[in-house]
Amino acid sequence: MFDREYAFYGKHAKMIEKLKANLSDEIGRGFFETTYDIYQVAPFIGWIYRRRSKIDKTEETTKIFQGKMMTEKNDLVFNYRNMMALHFGDRSTEELMNIAFKLDYNDEARKEYDEIYNSYVLGGLEEMYEQIFLKDGASTTDEYIQNLYEFLEELNMRLYGVMDEDE
Amino acid sequence: MIIRKITLKNFRQYIDTSIEFAIDPEKNVTVVMGDNGTGKTTLAQAFQWALYGKTRFQIREIINRIVREKMTMGESKTVSVTIELFYNEKEYTVKRSVTYKKNAQMKLEEVDNKFTISDINENGEFHYFNDGEKHYMIKQFLPKDLSGFFFFDGERIEEMSKEIQSGKSEDFKEAVYSLVGLRATQNAMGHLKSVGNKMSVTKYYKAEVEKNNKSAIAMANYNRKIEELQEAIDKRKRVAEETKEKIAKCKKEIEECQEIIFSETHAMELKQQYEKLLREIKNLKEKRSRMVGKVLLKEFNNGFFAFCARPLIEEASPKIKEEGAGEKSIPDLTQKMIYYLIKQRKVCLCGTPLHENTPAHAEIMGLLDYAQPKTIGMQVNDYRMKEESILKTDNVYMKDMKQKMQDISDIDEEINAKEQEANEKMEALGNTDKGERAKNKKKVLEEEKAKLHEKLGFLEAEMKSKEQEKERQETEKGKLVITNEDTIKNANYLAYAEKLYERLSENYSKNENKYRVLLEHRMNEIFKTIYDGNIRISIDPRYRINVNVQEEFAAEDEVEKNTAQGYALIFAFISAIIDLAKDKINRNALEEGDMIDVEKEGYPMVMDAPLSAFDKTRIKSICTEIPRIADQVIIFIKDTDGDVAEEYMSNKIGKRYMVRKVNDSSLHSEVIGR
Structure with a gap:
């Protein structure tokens, strides 16, 4: 598992590109540095917003190369196990352990779970993109950054149950 | 092909023997008589050895045994068979030879073997054919x-007879197909168009065209998209250039205004204060950008x-939870091995089948x-370590992010304050009407310039995204290597191949049926003369030959039926295909005019002792019929049958020979004229 390249297709590839693109020459960077950075966090965002999505295989575009996947394999496997534990949280421990830990070398049996994982990746990506670029009709860099901050505050509340101190 | 002469040197019983055959069309039969064991079969088989290098001898050694015994250590001897033949009114010499040497252990070693075909050119010199030509000439x-039908002995006839009786027909079908050219047509058709997964010409070009077509469509789509994007980019570029010019103009005009304002101001100090403020604002804005990029966004990415x-x-x-799972691992047992047992081998190492939902399966999975x-x-341990490494870090992310936002907000306030101050200073500057x-x-102008900047930023963002999109399209397009030219070329090839197949197929079914009907007709004609008028032969589409005895004659002697009838069938069959071949050549000559190199070729029939199975009436029929059908008949026969054959064929016999043992030795025979 996680030993092959991973590709984002169609609209998802475009979202990735925009999340990585320089906001301006002066700022000199975008929200995320690499595709991997997005791929790593996306399934958790997908889970938080209970958002899953399907692959949009119109044209192949952005990839995380095999080398990077192999380097990050341990972290990705860790994420995978967590995602399975969250998604199948209502299953018995035995069932859960079977899914999350015992299929590492059984690509065929793991396929349906990989699909669940990937659907969270894409759902999470869509959520991040919308939160930053589409919310409140944002169109300038400052507005995008404001959206990002509001997104973080919302996550903080959802994940840590903390309201902004000022509110 | 008509055989003029055969010469045998050291070939089995024949140390140095040659036979000239009857080639006169009116007297085309050569009879070679001899008792059993004198070497008739050897003679008959010498033809096949010379032409094709094959023999049916039980003892594979072909060198004469007397010659072999006399050889001294290091001495060499050559075995050869030479056939002189006419083909297409030209004389050819086919010679096959093998040279043996006696080694130090006094054993024979094959040291050389040669196969040559030669003719005599216009200058009367020998001309030898090269390997490719030899192959072609033999064909x-x-x-x-096909040779099995023209050179045959009792044994071969027996085999063919059995094949016919058991309904096996491959040899016959092959014979007909290759003789009349159907096999070649069939091969060509198979090459052009195949069934199943086998690759063929049409399949190949169809796939190419399909691939090319899809690619061509995709290519057109990419081109269209790229073109559209380029247009959009160019349009924005023009507007951006205009905008930049407008900005530059604004800037210049602003500077001019500034100069006027300064020239209308006499307080020097005020001017300096204002310029200082502008510099400070500029620096603050740069600082802000750094804070957004290098601090806020970087930390967002790192800690998110x-x-x-x-x-x-x-x-x-x-x-x-690691329920029940201890830490003990089993030495050398790998997960890969378990999956191999479960999925591929499906049997445990102990031999127990591993079917799903069985205790054995569960045990192995466990x-x-x-x-x-x-x-x-x-x-689970790895998981815990990873978990710990993430959880142990202080969760200050939100606090940090908040601080960074606050810092940026503070700078914004500072910038606002400076701008406010600058505006106020501006108010105090140049207080004249001008x-x-x-x-x-x-x-x-400043408001206009800001708007223009915003517009330019927007345009540049759009251009950038369209450039990226264009780049993506170009990358995808680059993956399509097939050009339009290939599509046209492959489509043409496909059309040729399909048309050719169509023509061959039409021709094939027409001829296949025609030749089968013709063969059946001829076989019946011949069979009637040489065997029995009350038997009807039919050939089904798979070339199975069926013999239908009319009922009132059905109670014949079984033995006679099985051997003589079988032989008769083969004679009929061979005669019929010879007829067919001639017929085809004549027909081609008629249909194709000079297009084909037409030879009115003859075929020999070389037979070894075939008559014993027949009664005298039938021998008579066969003897009358065969010289009429084949252009040359060479018959090896034992004395008793020979007399009968000679009696019925006397007016057709051109040459007569006798084979006999030399000094009563079974190792040495000779052929003498009679």
């Missing part, structure tokens, strides 16, 4: 796979994952917990 004389994942890991973690590279215990007008104009 022209008489193809190897842990920020999101931490509480989720805390939620997931308690569900992960071993996964203890298998390398990581036991379940080790995996100065006031310049100030108002400057204000308007």
